[in-house]
Each structure stands twice: as C-alpha cells, then as structure tokens.
C-alpha cells in the first residue's frame with residue numbers, strides 16, 4: 180500500500196508545479212552554464228584522483244610495499260619474478276673489527292644481493308635431487324633436517340651422524356661423481372658472483388663450515404636444532420662467516436607456505452621469497468640480522484653456502500671417498 184500511495188501522490192505534485200517550475204528551469208539553464216562547467220572540471224578532478232588512488236592501491240597490493248599483519252614491509256624478490264640481479268647496499272656493522280682483517284676480502288662494502296640468473300631452475304632441480312637422496316638416509320624427528328656433504332653431518336632422529344661412516348656402504352650407491360661435480364660448479368659460480376659484487380678477489384675467500392642442505396617442513400620441533408626461525412646474525416653464530424649465500428631449491432607458495440627469508444631492519448622487514456635457482460647472498464655481520472619464517476605446509480629445500488676470509492677456517496669441496 181505504501182508504494183501505491185507514493186505513486187499516486189507524485190502526479191498531483193509534478194502537475195502542481197506548473198508554469199512557475201518551468202520558468203525556474205529556464206532561469207537555471209541560462210545561469211547554470213558556468214555552474215555546469217565548474218561541475219564538469221570538478222568531476223574531471225575527481226576522476227583523476229580516483230585513478231591515482233586506484234593506481235596507488237594496485238601498487239600497494241602488488242606487494243612492493245605491504246604493511247601486512249605478518250610484519251612484512253617490503254618484498255625484495257617475489258617468487259614469481261625472474262630477477263637478473265639486484266643489490267642493496269647497507270652500511271657495514273662493526274662486527275668485522277673484532278676479528279682479524281684480511282685486506283681484499285674482509286667486507287668494506289656491505290649489503291645484500293639476489294640473482295636468478297646464475298643457477299638455472301633445471302640445475303636447482305638436479306641439486307635438490309642430491310639433497311633428497313642424501314636426506315632420505317636420515318631426517319630429523321622435528322621439522323628441520325640438514326645434510327652437510329663436507330663433514331658428512333646428517334640429521335637422524337634427535338641427533339646427527341656422520342653419513343660417510345654411518346652409511347658408508349650406502350653412500351656410493353646414493354651419490355654420483357656428477358652430483359659432486361655439479362655441487363662444486365654451483366659453489367664456484369656463487370663465489371664469483373659474491374666476489375664481483377663486493378669488489379674482492381674470488382681467490383681470497385674460502386668456503387667455510389657449516390655449508391649444508393636444509394629440508395624444512397611443518398613438523399613440530401623436537402630439539403633446539405629444529406628451531407631454525409629465530410632471528411640471528413651469522414657472524415655472531417659462526418665467527419668465521421664473512422659472506423653467506425643461500426641457493427633456493429624449491430618455490431615459495433608452490434612447494435611450501437611460510438618459509439620466507441626476512442632481513443630484519445630497524446623499521447622494516449624485507450623479505451626474499453624462495454624460488455628454485457634463486458641465489459641470495461649477503462655480508463654476514465649484524466647489518467644483516469635475519470630469520471626464516473616458520474614453514475606452514477609443504478617442504479622447503481635450500482642450501483647454505485658460507486665463505487670466510489680467514490684461510491685457517493677454510494674447508495675443501497666435498498669428495499666422494
């Protein structure tokens with residue numbers, strides 16, 4: 180009944196407006212030209228403002244700058260993009276001063292580099308298979324397992340064993356000379372990239388320990404060794420480190436969730452999203468405080484390759500004995 184009454188009341192009202200309303204309309208039309216021009220330009224500006232704010236929103240949502248509840252403020256490298264090379268310089272901390280300096284190697288320039296261009300995705304897959312084979316011999320009871328081909332250290336239950344001794348009969352059936360050759364080749368290319376980036380000679384830096392494969396899933400930690408997610412400084416944890424590199428062997432959001440690498444700067448958390456074949460490298464001092472997010476699902480494979488400037492802390496490439 181209410182709609183009917185409204186419809187009914189409309190006719191007398193518009194009819195009652197009569198000639199007076201039409202005269203009013205003419206007046207408005209003649210004096211309204213200026214008004215409508217103003218209205219038009221206002222509309223144009225509103226449109227521009229709208230487009231600008233949508234573009235801004237798109238930029239924010241695209242993830243270059245995200246102020247998410249997960250504490251991530253900036254993504255340095257997305258999983259979906261193939262980065263030729265990116266370097267971000269940060270001032271060196273004083274951590275290097277408390278160690279013996281090696282001119283031509285000890286960092287004078289500090290920072291972080293990321294490249295998807297030196298290890299192919301196909302090579303990363305072959306390296307991941309080496310990790311899978313080795314880790315299938317052991318594995319931690321908790322969510323984080325490691326395999327160090329140099330020392331032979333392999334997670335097994337709540338401990339580590341020396342794979343070369345513990346599985347001496349199996350090691351030769353597990354790995355091939357080719358595996359070790361590829362491992363060496365990849366290590367060399369990463370070392371050269373680091374040297375080039377920081378303006379040092381590749382021959383003045385040495386592989387150091389620990390250098391290891393890691394396999395992380397979402398199983399609950401059983402020992403402190405499973406707790407990979409704590410913020411840390413490599414040079415504080417391992418005094419010998421000067422340059423740390425990571426080669427990712429699986430893809431964030433495709434193979435696992437969580438597990439992003441986070442540089443924790445004052446006022447910003449800057450992430451590197453793992454991508455198979457992606458190399459991320461950085462100077463090991465407290466200018467590069469970082470942590471790895473907990474893995475929520477799936478399995479994350481990576482290899483940590485560390486370098487020192489002190490030849491006394493150098494180690495050799497692994498050999499299939």
Ligand SMILES: *[C@@H]1O[C@H](CO)[C@@H](O)[C@H](O)[C@H]1NC(C)=O
Pocket residue numbers: 318319320321322323324396397398
């Ligand atoms: C995680 O890996 C461990 C071996 O390190 C395995 O025992 C466990 O079943 C895995 N958990 C999941 C959820 O896949």
Ligand SMILES: *[C@@H]1O[C@H](CO)[C@@H](O)[C@H](O)[C@H]1NC(C)=O
Pocket residue numbers: 249250251252443445446447448
């Ligand atoms: C960085 O992330 C941590 C948690 O991972 C959070 O506590 C901290 O507030 C974040 N920092 C910034 C500046 O967002």
